Structures are given as C-alpha cells and as structure tokens.
Amino acid sequence: MSLGKLLERIIQLIPVLLGVSLIVFVMMALTPGDPVQIMVGEQSITPEQEAELRRNLGLDRPMVERFFIFLAHAVQFDFGNSFYHGRPVADVIAERLPATIELSLVALIVALATAIPLGVVAAIRKNSVLDRMATVGSLLGVSLPGFWFGILLIMLFAVHMQVLPVSGRIGYDNEVAAVTGFLLIDTLLAGDIGAFGDALRHLLLPAITLGLPMTAILMRVTRSSMLEVMRQDYVTFAEAKGLPRRRVLYRHALKNALIPTVSVAAIETGSLLGGNMIVETVFGWPGLGRLVVESIFLRNYPLIQAAVLLYAVTYVLLNFLADILYTVLNPRVKL
Amino acid sequence: MTVLLEVTSLRTEFATRAGLVRAVDGVSLQVRRGECLGVVGESGSGKSVTFASVMGLVRSPGKVVAGTIFFDGRDLRQLSPEEMRAIRGRDIAMTMQDALTALNPALSVGEQMAEVMVAHDETLPAGRAARRAAIRERSVEMLGLVGIPSPDTRLRQYPHEFSGGMRQRIMIAIALTCRPKLLITDEPTTALDVTIQAQVLELISDIRARLGMAVVLITHDLGVVAEHCDRVMVMYAGQVVEEGPTSAVIGQPRHPYTRGLLASIPRPALRGHRIEPIMGQVPDLVGLPPQCRFHSRCPLARPECLVEVPMLPAGPGRQARCLRLEEPA
Numbered sequence: 001m002s003l004g005k006l007l008e009r010i011i012q013l014i015p016v017l018l019g020v021s022l023i024v025f026v027m028m029a030l031t032p033g034d035p036v037q038i039m040v041g042e043q044s045i046t047p048e049q050e051a052e053l054r055r056n057l058g059l060d061r062p063m064v065e066r067f068f069i070f071l072a073h074a075v076q077f078d079f080g081n082s083f084y085h086g087r088p089v090a091d092v093i094a095e096r097l098p099a100t101i102e103l104s105l106v107a108l109i110v111a112l113a114t115a116i117p118l119g120v121v122a123a124i125r126k127n128s129v130l131d132r133m134a135t136v137g138s139l140l141g142v143s144l145p146g147f148w149f150g151i152l153l154i155m156l157f158a159v160h161m162q163v164l165p166v167s168g169r170i171g172y173d174n175e176v177a178a179v180t181g182f183l184l185i186d187t188l189l190a191g192d193i194g195a196f197g198d199a200l201r202h203l204l205l206p207a208i209t210l211g212l213p214m215t216a217i218l219m220r221v222t223r224s225s226m227l228e229v230m231r232q233d234y235v236t237f238a239e240a241k242g243l244p245r246r247r248v249l250y251r252h253a254l255k256n257a258l259i260p261t262v263s264v265a266a267i268e269t270g271s272l273l274g275g276n277m278i279v280e281t282v283f284g285w286p287g288l289g290r291l292v293v294e295s296i297f298l299r300n301y302p303l304i305q306a307a308v309l310l311y312a313v314t315y316v317l318l319n320f321l322a323d324i325l326y327t328v329l330n331p332r333v334k335l
Numbered sequence: 336m337t338v339l340l341e342v343t344s345l346r347t348e349f350a351t352r353a354g355l356v357r358a359v360d361g362v363s364l365q366v367r368r369g370e371c372l373g374v375v376g377e378s379g380s381g382k383s384v385t386f387a388s389v390m391g392l393v394r395s396p397g398k399v400v401a402g403t404i405f406f407d408g409r410d411l412r413q414l415s416p417e418e419m420r421a422i423r424g425r426d427i428a429m430t431m432q433d434a435l436t437a438l439n440p441a442l443s444v445g446e447q448m449a450e451v452m453v454a455h456d457e458t459l460p461a462g463r464a465a466r467r468a469a470i471r472e473r474s475v476e477m478l479g480l481v482g483i484p485s486p487d488t489r490l491r492q493y494p495h496e497f498s499g500g501m502r503q504r505i506m507i508a509i510a511l512t513c514r515p516k517l518l519i520t521d522e523p524t525t526a527l528d529v530t531i532q533a534q535v536l537e538l539i540s541d542i543r544a545r546l547g548m549a550v551v552l553i554t555h556d557l558g559v560v561a562e563h564c565d566r567v568m569v570m571y572a573g574q575v576v577e578e579g580p581t582s583a584v585i586g587q588p589r590h591p592y593t594r595g596l597l598a599s600i601p602r603p604a605l606r607g608h609r610i611e612p613i614m615g616q617v618p619d620l621v622g623l624p625p626q627c628r629f630h631s632r633c634p635l636a637r638p639e640c641l642v643e644v645p646m647l648p649a650g651p652g653r654q655a656r657c658l659r660l661e662e663p664a
Contacts, residue, residue: 232436233431233433234438237429237437237439238439240390240429241423242454243450247454252439255442259441330440332495
C-alpha cells in the first residue's frame with residue numbers, strides 16, 4: 001500500500017466529482033418546479049418580495065454562473081445554506097448522517113452474518129434442500145423491491161404481531177443525550193439498557209429490509225466461490241494431511257473463498273446508499289436518505305448537490321477499500 | 336520384507352452422465368515395508384484413482400465399491416472417517432503433482448507445516464509456548480532435511496515466494512513431517528524442469544533410505560521408474576496389466592502394452608531409431624465388456640483374446656494380463 005497509489009485514487013476522484021456535480025445540476029434545472037414557489041406556498045407576497053427572496057437564494061443568476069459559483073464554494077467545502085432550514089447544508093447533513101451510518105452498518109452486519117454461513121452451508125451441502133431453498137431465497141432477495149418488502153415486514157411484525165415498532169429510531173420515552181449520534185452507542189453511554197434494546201428493536205426491520213438484496217448477492221458469491229475453492233488441489237492436499245474437517249473447510253477453503261465475498265461486500269455497501277432513501281422513507285428513519293428525498297420534493301438545490309457529492313465520495317472510497325481488503329486477504333497481490 | 340499395504344480386487348466407479356465409469360477395475364497390489372513401487376500408465380489408466388481410493392480421498396461422484404485395502408494389518412475400508420483421518424498424513428502421506436496448486440496460497444508455509452503436527456502428533460508438549468517451540472524446531476528440521484536454505488526465516492513466507500523446485504520440496508517436507516510408513520507420490524516431477532526433477536527424485540530416494548519408509552511412485556516416465564523403483568506395476572484402462580521387479584519388467588517386458596510403452600520412449604543412444612507410438616486410443620471406460628482391454632490396439636491380438644484375461648504368472652515374481660505371453664514380440 002503505497003502513498004502514490006493513494007494519491008492516484010484521490011486524483012481519480014476529481015473528474016468523478018466534477019461529472020457528478022454537473023449531472024445533478026443539469027437534472028435539477030430540467031426538473032419542473034420552482035423552489036421559491038414551493039417555499040412561499042399559499043402565502044401571498046408581492047413581486048418585489050419574491051424577487052428579493054430569489055436574489056437571496058442566488059436563483060436570479062443564469063444557470064452557468066450558478067454552477068461555477070457552486071464549484072468555487074464547493075472546493076472550499078462550503079456548500080451554502082439549505083433553502084428550507086436556513087442553516088449551512090453541511091450542518092444539516094452532519095446531524096442526519098449518524099442515523100444513516102448506523103442503519104447501514106447494522107444492515108451490513110446482518111447481511112454478512114446471514115450470507116456467509118448460508119453460502120458456506122449451501123456449498124458444502126450442494127443440491128440439498130437447504131441449498132435449493134437458499135438459492136430460491138436469494139433470487140427473491142434480489143428481486144423484491146425494498147419498499148414493498150419493508151411494508152410487508154411492518155404489516156407482519158408491527159401491525160399484526162405488534163412485536164416491533166413501526167417507524168422512527170427510538171421511542172419518545174427512551175430518548176438519551178446525543179453524544180456520538182449513534183443511538184446504540186449513546187444509549188450504552190447513558191447506561192440505559194432499556195433504551196439500547198428499544199433502539200435495537202427500531203433498527204431491526206429497516207436493517208433487514210436494507211440488507212436483503214446484499215444478503216442475497218453475498219450468499220451467492222460465497223456459495224460459488226466456496227464450491228470453486230473446494231475443487232482446488234490444496235483442499236485435497238489438506239485432506240490428505242489428515243486435518244480435521246473443520247480445519248479443511250474453514251481455514252483452508254473459507255479463507256480463500258472469502259476473498260471475492262469481501263470485495264463484493266465493500267462495493268455493495270455503496271449500493272446501500274441508494275437503498276437508504278427508500279428504506280428510510282418507508283420506516284420514517286430520520287437519516288440522510290430521507291432528508292435527500294424531502295429535499296428533492298422541496299427543490300432544496302444546495303442540499304441535494306452536497307448530499308450527492310457525499311454519496312459519490314463514499315462510493316469511490318468504498319471501492320478503494322475493496323481493493324485494500326483484497327490485498328490484505330490475498331498475500332499474492334501487492335497493491 | 337513384510338507386506339505393508341495389500342490391496343485386493345479393488346473397484347472404484349464414477350457415476351457420470353454417460354454411464355458408470357469403472358476407473359479402477361479389480362486392482363490387486365502389494366507394497367512391502369521400505370520398498371519403492373513404481374506405478375506406470377497413461378493418463379486415465381486409473382493409477383491416481385487407485386491410490387486416492389487407498390487414502391479414502393475419492394471425490395463424489397466416485398466411489399470405492401469393492402475390494403479390501405489392508406494397511407499395517409487393518410482394512411482401511413472398514414474404518415470410520417475419523418479413524419481414516421488419523422491415518423492420513425500420519426501413516427500414509429501423499430504428495431501431489433503440482434505443489435503450486437497443492438499448497439494453500441493464503442496460508443504461510445510455517446502454518447501449513449505446523450497443522451500436520453497439531454493434527455497427529457500426540458508427543459507435542461502441553462504448554463502453549465513449549466508446543467510452539469517444538470513445532471517450530473521440527474518444521475525447521477524438516478525444511479532443512481529437504482534442502483531449503485535458511486529454513487527458520489522462510490517459515491513465515493507464503494508459497495508464491497518460493498521457486499517451483501522449492502515448493503515441491505516443501506510439499507515433500509509436509510508429507511514427511513510425521514514420518515509416514517508409506518509415501519504416495521503422484522507425478523512428483525511432472526511440473527518441474529529436468530534438472531530439478533533429478534534433485535527431487537534423489538531427495539525422495541535418499542529420505543526413503545534414511546526413514547525406512549515405503550514409497551509408491553506414480554509416474555508415466557519409465558526412465559524414472561528404472562532408476563528409483565524396486566518393483567513396477569503397469570496399468571492400462573483401470574487394470575494392472577503387468578507387474579514385477581523393475582529390471583525384469585523393463586529389460587524383458589512380457590505384456591504387449593509394456594513393450595509398446597518402452598518402444599515409445601525417445602532414446603538418445605538410439606539416434607535415428609524411430610519412436611514407435613502405440614496405435615489407437617485408450618478405450619472408453621463406460622460399459623466395457625469383460626475382455627482384454629488392450630485388444631483393439633494390440634499387435635498380437637487374436638480372436639481368442641476376446642475373453643476375460645486374468646493375471647498370469649510371467650516369470651519369477653512376475654505377472655502379466657495376457658494370453659500370448661509365450662510368443663515373442
């Protein structure tokens with residue numbers, strides 16, 4: 001892992017971010033709807049007041065000029081004020097980010113914790129009932145739309161069985177002081193086990209919904225790479241050495257089989273970002289995804305721009321992380 | 336010399352889409368303590384599957400369906416998977432053709448050596464540190480034995496950091512860690528270049544003499560057999576066709592197939608002499624009739640040969656599966 005390689009990645013990031021900014025900018029300009037009209041709503045204001053508002057928001061200038069103003073500020077990490085909140089976009093995003101990161105991480109853990117064991121068992125018992133069920137299940141997992149699956153889960157566990165909450169991050173009576181913004185950590189810091197359990201119960205359904213497509217993909221990757229690895233000579237040789245079956249499977253086969261799984265997981269984590277918008281909306285999750293959806297409805301241009309750039313950076317960094325993990329797991333490859 | 340391994344009427348079949356393939360069909364053989372048995376035959380003759388059957392390592396859809404495999408007085412086919420596992424790597428060890436693919440790329444050489452001792456060696460000390468030190472000492476000793484320079488620093492390295500010849504030596508060192516009574520070595524030199532081939536074979540012979548273990552050398556190279564083996568067994572299409580002391584079999588082959596094999600070896604001493612390939616192909620092993628399998632390629636074939644041919648005595652300590660042994664080639 002060299003410094004030059006890191007620098008190369010950062011330089012690669014520049015055209016990506018420029019392109020993403022331009023595309024988002026053009027798309028917002030092409031989308032019908034006027035932020036000023038939406039802000040004003042039913043209130044009656046004079047044309048002078050409207051022009052003033054428009055000037056304050058910087059919307060009185062031509063498209064091209066606005067784009068370059070945005071770029072000039074963005075390189076200084078200034079993304080302007082949110083039209084709706086009247087506060088810096090960066091602050092608004094920073095408030096919502098922990099909820100999204102917490103949800104994504106739990107979704108990732110749920111996905112890894114189910115996909116890897118299922119994939120391994122499906123490979124070891126190839127063509128068994130369990131293998132077939134896992135294969136059908138993974139097909140469903142990739143194909144089911146997240147909003148529909150989420151609603152089904154809500155209907156079953158929250159409405160019908162009433163064992164899990166419908167929406168939100170935590171019950172009103174369990175709120176704790178925000179330290180890190182991650183409720184699972186904050187509740188523990190407050191020493192409130194009841195609140196921790198409540199936060200966990202709120203996380204469960206959205207995390208499962210968000211992690212489902214990823215679970216399905218990772219299970220299939222693990223199964224097929226495990227099958228591939230078990231045909232290798234080194235597995236036969238490990239058996240010929242008289243090693244216990246557990247060691248042959250987990251130390252010799254799985255260690256190699258996980259190389260593609262981990263790479264795909266890192267890349268797929270980027271796709272959780274898109275899923276977040278849907279899942280957060282369905283589960284009333286106060287995270288970045290829902291904020292972006294709301295901002296699109298409000299034509300809150302500065303916030304959309306900044307959030308999309310954040311997504312792009314995250315995606316590129318996750319890909320980079322995938323490369324690093326690949327070399328860590330695979331001693332033959334030097335980055 | 337007493338018998339260490341005695342296989343009788345072994346049959347291993349593979350259920351394939353095309354039908355039942357009898358990869359090993361009624362193979363009987365003996366390996367005596369400390370001797371070196373060469374097993375020769377073309378690809379697909381069943382030589383590797385025979386010894387995978389002995390080790391209990393036949394992969395699905397393959398299955399050992401008949402026969403007995405007595406090793407050191409026990410029938411390996413009657414053992415539980417756990418009992419068989421205890422024998423593998425400790426009493427019977429195996430090396431594979433290509434060490435590059437046989438060594439795990441993701442584990443260090445040291446770990447791949449240590450795990451054999453952990454699996455089999457009950458004499459290791461109990462304490463964690465003492466255990467680790469003992470394993471390390473033994474690993475260094477084994478790598479030294481097979482001629483790896485500065486073994487103590489190389490234990491931490493991964494297989495890809497070694498040359499092809501070195502990897503082969505490491506694989507041999509791993510196989511020999513528990514001082515097995517029998518080493519099955521499958522094409523130990525095929526993946527190596529010629530100069531290294533000789534070194535590796537010398538190494539195996541040398542260690543065999545020192546440890547007094549028996550060696551089964553699976554190869555398609557009769558030259559290697561002539562140099563290193565006490566006895567040789569020739570296989571064709573899943574059956575043993577000729578068997579006996581190496582010098583006798585190579586000096587005076589009785590089975591037409593063995594003769595064909597010898598005639599198809601290029602010999603620098605006989606420059607200008609044409610190599611004579613064996614005409615035709617190995618028969619398809621699906622649904623073979625119980626007749627002489629070499630019949631379709633045999634220069635001596637007669638209509639009478641279309642019967643099931645048993646192994647017949649062919650001289651002192653020798654047998655061959657041919658009805659026309661009496662006639663000269």
